[in-house]
Amino acid sequence: MFALRIDPAAPLVIVDVDEVLAQFVRGFERFVVAQGYEMRLERFALFQNIYRAGETAPLDTGTARRLFDAFFQLDPHDIDVAPGAREALEGLARGATIVILTNAPAGSRPARARWLIQNGLPYTLVVGSGPKGPAVAALAARTRGPAAFVDDLLPNLDSAAAAAPAVARFQMVADERLRSLAPAAPDRHRRIDDWPTLAAAIAQALRL
Ligand SMILES: [Mg+2]
Numbered sequence: 001m002f003a004l005r006i007d008p009a010a011p012l013v014i015v016d017v018d019e020v021l022a023q024f025v026r027g028f029e030r031f032v033v034a035q036g037y038e039m040r041l042e043r044f045a046l047f048q049n050i051y052r053a054g055e056t057a058p059l060d061t062g063t064a065r066r067l068f069d070a071f072f073q074l075d076p077h078d079i080d081v082a083p084g085a086r087e088a089l090e091g092l093a094r095g096a097t098i099v100i101l102t103n104a105p106a107g108s109r110p111a112r113a114r115w116l117i118q119n120g121l122p123y124t125l126v127v128g129s130g131p132k133g134p135a136v137a138a139l140a141a142r143t144r145g146p147a148a149f150v151d152d153l154l155p156n157l158d159s160a161a162a163a164a165p166a167v168a169r170f171q172m173v174a175d176e177r178l179r180s181l182a183p184a185a186p187d188r189h190r191r192i193d194d195w196p197t198l199a200a201a202i203a204q205a206l207r208l
Pocket residue numbers: 016017018019020151152153
């Protein structure tokens with residue numbers, strides 16, 4: 001288990017990386033284009049948007065998965081910070097503990113940790129796998145304060161709703177091109193796609 005620095009009395013913000021703090025798809029797109037492929041953002045399903053140049057059917061999942069794993073082996077990760085994310089977390093960190101909860105391929109943790117530090121996001125990092133609800137519940141149980149969770153993917157938000165219903169949930173999609181493709185469920189999870197507005201809503205939910 002990781003040595004988690006969570007103030008047992010403070011509010012807690014649990015935040016995803018890819019498409020929340022990081023413009024993952026833009027970075028991955030640069031990578032696949034450099035390998036001679038094309039990214040056509042037509043679906044909110046990463047591996048179904050990568051094509052060999054000129055072809056009409058997307059890459060098979062095995063090839064797409066190998067590109068994904070190779071991208072995550074780059075060190076540092078060639079990914080830009082989402083606009084406003086650094087400033088938003090700086091503000092929230094004055095009154096809350098920040099924990100970064102990411103599902104990244106095995107072995108990519110050191111590069112991911114370096115990327116966070118190099119980009120002004122020096123917060124506790126937890127690397128997990130699978131639906132995030134159990135991890136959100138375990139983290140939230142470490143404080144008596146209120147907690148919030150931010151992710152781009154509905155399955156993770158639904159998982160958190162089931163495992164930790166008291167944790168405030170927010171959906172954020174950092175890439176403007178993906179926003180209209182990303183399924184939302186605003187009756188279950190608030191959807192806010194820009195960081196200044198999202199930070200204010202989190203602060204309000206946590207009574208900061
Ligand atoms: Mg994500």
